[in-house]
Amino acid sequence: MIENPMLKVDQLSFSFQHKQLFESLSFELKPGDILHLKGPNGCGKSTLLSILAGLRKPSSGQVRIKSSAANSIEARSFIEYLPPEKSGLFLKMTARQNLSFWSSLKDRQSATGEIDRCLRNWGLGSAFIKYFPTQRFSTGMKRRLALARISLSQSPCFLLDEPLNGLDEEGVHLFKNMLEQHRNNGGSAIVVSHESQILKTLFTDQLTLHL
Amino acid sequence: MNLTKKDKKAFFLGAGVFAALVLVWTSAAWLVPAEAFQGEVYRILYIHVPSASCAFLCASLLFGFSIASLVKKSPQAQFGLWARASAEIGLFFTVLTLATGSLWGKPTWGTWWTWDARLTTTFVLALLYGAYLLLESSMPAGILRQKVCAVMGVLIFADVPIIYKSVTWWRTLHQPPTLNFAGSVPMDGPILRTLIFSLVLCVASCLWFVWQRSANLRLRLLFEDQSFRQWRGV
Amino acid sequence: MKQTFFQQLRSHFKHGLSAELAEPQRWVGSFLFALTILFLFAFALGDLEEKMKVQVLTAEFFLCSFFVLQITHLRIFAAEEEDKAVDIIQSYPTVMSTYYIAKVLLAILFSALIIFPFLGLMILLHGFPALTGKFALIAALSVVSLSALGVLLSWMTQKAFGRELLFPLLYFPLAVPVLLSAVQASFCLWGLAPEAMFLKWLSLLSGLCVIYFTLGFLLFDEITGWE
Numbered sequence: 001m002i003e004n005p006m007l008k009v010d011q012l013s014f015s016f017q018h019k020q021l022f023e024s025l026s027f028e029l030k031p032g033d034i035l036h037l038k039g040p041n042g043c044g045k046s047t048l049l050s051i052l053a054g055l056r057k058p059s060s061g062q063v064r065i066k067s068s069a070a071n072s073i074e075a076r077s078f079i080e081y082l083p084p085e086k087s088g089l090f091l092k093m094t095a096r097q098n099l100s101f102w103s104s105l106k107d108r109q110s111a112t113g114e115i116d117r118c119l120r121n122w123g124l125g126s127a128f129i130k131y132f133p134t135q136r137f138s139t140g141m142k143r144r145l146a147l148a149r150i151s152l153s154q155s156p157c158f159l160l161d162e163p164l165n166g167l168d169e170e171g172v173h174l175f176k177n178m179l180e181q182h183r184n185n186g187g188s189a190i191v192v193s194h195e196s197q198i199l200k201t202l203f204t205d206q207l208t209l210h211l
Numbered sequence: 212m213n214l215t216k217k218d219k220k221a222f223f224l225g226a227g228v229f230a231a232l233v234l235v236w237t238s239a240a241w242l243v244p245a246e247a248f249q250g251e252v253y254r255i256l257y258i259h260v261p262s263a264s265c266a267f268l269c270a271s272l273l274f275g276f277s278i279a280s281l282v283k284k285s286p287q288a289q290f291g292l293w294a295r296a297s298a299e300i301g302l303f304f305t306v307l308t309l310a311t312g313s314l315w316g317k318p319t320w321g322t323w324w325t326w327d328a329r330l331t332t333t334f335v336l337a338l339l340y341g342a343y344l345l346l347e348s349s350m351p352a353g354i355l356r357q358k359v360c361a362v363m364g365v366l367i368f369a370d371v372p373i374i375y376k377s378v379t380w381w382r383t384l385h386q387p388p389t390l391n392f393a394g395s396v397p398m399d400g401p402i403l404r405t406l407i408f409s410l411v412l413c414v415a416s417c418l419w420f421v422w423q424r425s426a427n428l429r430l431r432l433l434f435e436d437q438s439f440r441q442w443r444g445v
Numbered sequence: 446m447k448q449t450f451f452q453q454l455r456s457h458f459k460h461g462l463s464a465e466l467a468e469p470q471r472w473v474g475s476f477l478f479a480l481t482i483l484f485l486f487a488f489a490l491g492d493l494e495e496k497m498k499v500q501v502l503t504a505e506f507f508l509c510s511f512f513v514l515q516i517t518h519l520r521i522f523a524a525e526e527e528d529k530a531v532d533i534i535q536s537y538p539t540v541m542s543t544y545y546i547a548k549v550l551l552a553i554l555f556s557a558l559i560i561f562p563f564l565g566l567m568i569l570l571h572g573f574p575a576l577t578g579k580f581a582l583i584a585a586l587s588v589v590s591l592s593a594l595g596v597l598l599s600w601m602t603q604k605a606f607g608r609e610l611l612f613p614l615l616y617f618p619l620a621v622p623v624l625l626s627a628v629q630a631s632f633c634l635w636g637l638a639p640e641a642m643f644l645k646w647l648s649l650l651s652g653l654c655v656i657y658f659t660l661g662f663l664l665f666d667e668i669t670g671w672e
Contacts, residue, residue, distance in 0.1 A: 017352060053536040057354050077538035086529035090460075092467040093524075101460040105453070105537045133467065142528070281667050331625070338618040345614060349605040355668070359601045362664045366597075366619055369656050373622050373649070 006188045012061035031186040039209035045192045046084050049159050053081035080150040084161040087146035091135035102149050122148040139166035151178050158189035225419050232412040243405045252318045259311040261413030262304045269301025270371045277364030291357045296425035302340035339367045457547035464524040472555050479513045479563045499635045502573045518595025519612045545665035552592035586650045587627045593658040626650040
């Protein structure tokens with residue numbers, strides 16, 4: 001047992017409409033761990049991540065993030081969640097407005113300079129990107145902006161579902177750098193991805209769910 | 212047919228209540244004297260008033276089970292089943308109230324329907340029950356559905372005091388409450404006694420219906436679960 | 446530093462305001478819809494007899510307001526639903542009641558921006574004698590109750606199938622007491638109902654305002670969070 005784990009899952013089970021997705025799942029994540037969550041389609045990877053993010057209630061078991069229950073406000077201040085497919089953006093608003101709102105909801109008020117720097121780091125620094133609504137972005141650009149939101153927050157635990165969706169080679173490279181830096185800073189992450197070869201060097205552990 | 216002890220208990224209880232109800236309604240139809248001003252048509256009162264009481268009782272049950280559902284968060288969604296049963300039976304009694312009210316209204320007021328405050332708000336209660344059941348069937352099963360329906364149950368109950376108070380707040384075509392706990396009751400002995408018996412037995416039958424319907428819903432869930440497990444070979 | 450209740454409320458309100466202003470066609474569209482209903486009523490009813498005019502116009506105003514607000518409240522969370530931002534909000538350390546209050550305030554603000562100009566048009570085009578403080582109070586209380594109710598129901602029906610049909614079926618029965626008391630209170634102003642009843646109707650309307658807002662505030666947290 002790890003002392004002061006970042007995330008602790010204890011005997012977690014979930015069933016939905018007569019389908020048992022997983023049963024008695026237990027694992028821990030310590031600072032610096034990057035866990036690769038894998039399995040066939042429909043085995044419950046996205047569901048598990050949404051439970052850890054406090055969006056769904058498990059059938060039984062417990063999830064604790066830094067000793068707080070997963071759906072508590074305290075726990076939510078430690079995590080950043082990226083949903084699969086969609087990027088969680090306000091499509092009628094600009095990239096800057098999006099990042100400004102999300103950072104205002106967490107403990108920090110990011111200055112405009114910091115937001116601009118973050119956008120530039122993710123290759124989103126052009127005037128077009130700053131001043132036009134995000135509905136005009138491509139899928140890859142939206143994904144980059146979502147990852148920019150996550151990196152800006154500096155939360156210690158990332159829950160990322162298919163983060164590489166729509167990203168080009170440069171985007172993948174930027175993501176890998178972000179994840180590596182996050183790990184080196186003592187952060188941890190759970191990543192759902194079918195592209196394990198690309199991120200192989202970053203993962204410290206893996207968890208496979210079965211049908 | 213193999214019946215468990217619980218099934219037999221439920222059966223005999225229900226049979227007893229309905230037998231008593233039939234007796235009371237038979238005496239209401241044949242034995243109790245006619246009312247001085249309304250004549251024979253008043254006899255529908257013995258169904259109308261108890262149905263109205265049951266319709267509002269079901270709203271209270273719905274509220275109680277909704278609050279329990281929000282507070283308790285049971286994984287088997289037990290309270291959700293009770294709440295749904297209350298809404299279904301409540302809808303039945305509300306429709307019965309409106310139908311018997313119309314049958315009474317035509318000879319008494321000269322019209323099948325009028326947009327009087329109490330009639331309108333009772334009609335709204337029927338719509339609310341219907342909306343609740345529609346909401347419940349429109350959402351995928353799970354905790355969110357339980358919670359959302361529980362909130363809807365609380366909102367419906369917020370409407371009930373308005374309906375109940377409507378007769379005293381507004382001047383309406385509908386007569387004042389027949390039974391009240393302050394002041395005298397404007398009814399003769401045999402009529403009042405029969406009405407009270409009818410009311411008590413109707414409430415008992417309403418509770419029996421809710422009990423049986425929720426058991427029915429629970430059985431259906433278990434059956435679906437068993438069928439699925441069998442299909443999957445678990 | 447943890448955000449206080451009011452800081453979170455301010456964040457949600459400020460951002461929500463920007464999101465609504467970024468999509469003005471939604472609210473302008475609602476105003477145009479209100480005008481369309483106004484014209485339809487005018488064509489359907491034709492020239493009204495003087496003694497019926499005030500009664501019909503009162504009903505027309507509140508009915509139009511109801512239909513318009515029902516459509517706009519259905520889409521109050523549209524900005525969050527488009528790209529699943531609603532999931533991110535629920536995964537953030539935010540007290541969901543602040544989110545509810547912010548949305549209700551926005552709904553009241555934009556509903557008032559539609560309803561009061563619409564009322565002005567009715568006064569100009571039909572000679573509706575509604576230029577009184579009391580009527581404005583009735584209209585304002587109706588907007589507040591319907592907004593509190595609409596925001597709550599909009600969130601509740603997010604995951605329901607056939608939401609566009611289901612929402613009005615939930616909204617209408619719960620809005621009827623609001624409409625009834627608003628119309629009857631207005632009738633008291635025009636002498637169509639006993640003047641002594643005005644305060645009773647107004648207190649019922651205020652009561653419904655308080656009930657719907659309080660229930661929404663208390664219960665919103667229950668229907669967010671764990672699914």
